[in-house]
Amino acid sequence: MSRARSRTLLIVGGTAVIALGAGIFAGTRITSPADAIARTAAPEASEVTVPVELRALNSEVVTRGDVTAAGAVDVTPETGGLETPPIVTGQVPEVGAEIAEGAALLEIVGRPLIALAGELPMYRSMRPGMSGPDVEQLEITLDRLGLDPGEVDDEYTASTGDAVEELFERIGYEPPAPDPQAEAELDAANDAVEQAEDAVEDAEDALDAAAPGPDGAPADEDALEDAVEDARDQLADAQTARDEAAAAAGTPLPASEVVFVPSLPRRVDEVHVRRGGQIDGAVMSVSGASLVVTANVDDADHELLAVEQAVSIELPTGEQVPGTITAIAEAEGEGATGWDVTVTPGELTPEQAEALRGQNVRITVPIESTEGDVLAVPLAALTAGPGGESRVEVMRDGVAELVEVEVGLTAQGFAEVTAVDGTLAEGDLVVVGDGGDGTDDEGGEE
Known part of the structure; x- marks a missing residue:
């Protein structure tokens, strides 16, 4: 019995010790509400x-703009004067190709369609003897291309035709054929000159062969001299008519073989025809080879901007290229607000131009700096x-x-x-x- 009681007392004592230790530990973890508030209170504010x-x-205006090609236009050749259906026979360009002035941009029924720069469209065929503002535009263009049209005016002369002939030969095509009727009239005028020359020769021979009269002078000398004079006058008239016929038979410019666009060079954006197809309307869409960036700014930024201000354009690659503000106009159109700013990039490499085309880019305009x-x-x-x-x-x-x-x-x-x-x-x-x-x-x- 004593051994059992001793074991019981040991167990009870051990339990009491453990309970006391647990109580002391728990007491260290109990925090009063006042203590909790004191511990979580914010520290004293400092500056x-x-x-x-x-x-x-550096003060600057930063915005974004869309890159587009300047002046997109549709190319529509004048094919109404053709005697055959307007079938495309070659020279179809690829999208992205550049069109240079004086080059063939398409071939229609075996003939070139030459691109020239000018505001007036090619609304009629031209030939020697014609005049008008379209003739003057043509001569200005020919002169710019280094082809000599003679005096640059509004008269289509033989010299104009010679320059047109050289234009076609330069790109490897036969020049346009003169008008058949004009050629026939020239042939007839040449025959008339030959006949008039023969008549002068005959009249002069008759005067020389006339028998002398009693006074030593040829009989009917006055009449023979009058005949010679008349023959010479007729020769002069025939020569004048021949010169006029020759001018009229000079190289013409068919309306179907030239197209004028506002400026060149240009880039082909879309092609609407194929080789072997028939033309019905625009054959392609071309845009200016130069690019512009159009951004929209609010009134506050507008006050800081001006035309001819220098800007920096960020390419998609991160490269910076210079540019210039070339126009500022109040935004137009339904729902439009603010101001549209047109930026023209500086000189670009072909790679930079291709990287910019069609992109939305970041534009930075320096305003002021220390x-x-x-x-x-x-x-x-x-x-x-x-x-x-x-x-x-x-x-x-x-x-x-x-x-x-x-x-x-x-x-x-x-x-x-x-x-x-x-x-x-x-x-x-x-x-x-x-x-x-x-x-x-x-x-x-x-």
Whole structure:
């Protein structure tokens, strides 16, 4: 019995010790409501400061714009004067090909369709003897291409026809054939000249062969001399008629073999025909080889922009290329707002142009910049004094000091400052806010 009682007492004692230890441990983990509030209360607020920086500031307008080709137009040849159906026989360009002035951009029934630059369309066939503004446009173009049309005016002369002939020969095609009736008239005029020359020769021979009269002069001398004079007059008239016929029989320019577009070179955007197909309307769509970027800005940015202002255009590759603002106009169309700004890129490589075409790109317009590094503080550091003066609060050895400043350029979230009353230097800590939650703003320190 004594052994059993001893074992019971040991068990009870051990249990008591364990319970006491658990109670002590639990007591250390119990927190009163007052203690909990004290432990979670926010620390005393402190000022958020950042250092004064020495940096260059740049004010700029940043926007985005769509890249398009300048002046897209449809090419529609004039085929009404053809005697056969307008079948495409060759020279069909590929999309993306560049069309140069004076080159064949298509072949129709074996004849070229030559691209020339001009505002007036090719609304009629031209031939020697014609005149008008379309003739003048043609001669200006021929002269620009280094082909000599004679005096540049509104008269289609034989010299104009010669220049047209050289235009076709330059691209490897036979020149257009003269009008058959004009050629027939020229043949007849040449025959008339030959007959008139024979008549002059006969009249002169008759005068020379006439027998002398009693006084030694040929009989009927006056009549024979009159005959010679008449024959010579008829020869002169025949020669004039021949020259006119020759001019009329010069090289013409059929309306179906030339198309005028406002400017060249251009890029082929779409092709609507195929070799062997028949033309019915526009054969292709071409756009200016030069690119433009169109962006839309609000009224605030519009006030900062001007025509001829330099810009920077970011290519999709990240490369920067220069450009110039070439037009600013109020946005038009249903629902349009703000201002449309047209930017023309500077000289581009073929690779850069292809990378830009059809893209939406970032445009940066520099507005103003400081001349090198200046003292700068965040805009949040500026406060207004009682008299409206600008000032910053500088922490020096834990003590706040108000320093009046003159504010210069503001850009990129910073302001250029110069101390007016007091001193301010790079690295000085200026107050930008109250760190009530015990944390700093990015880049600041307590």
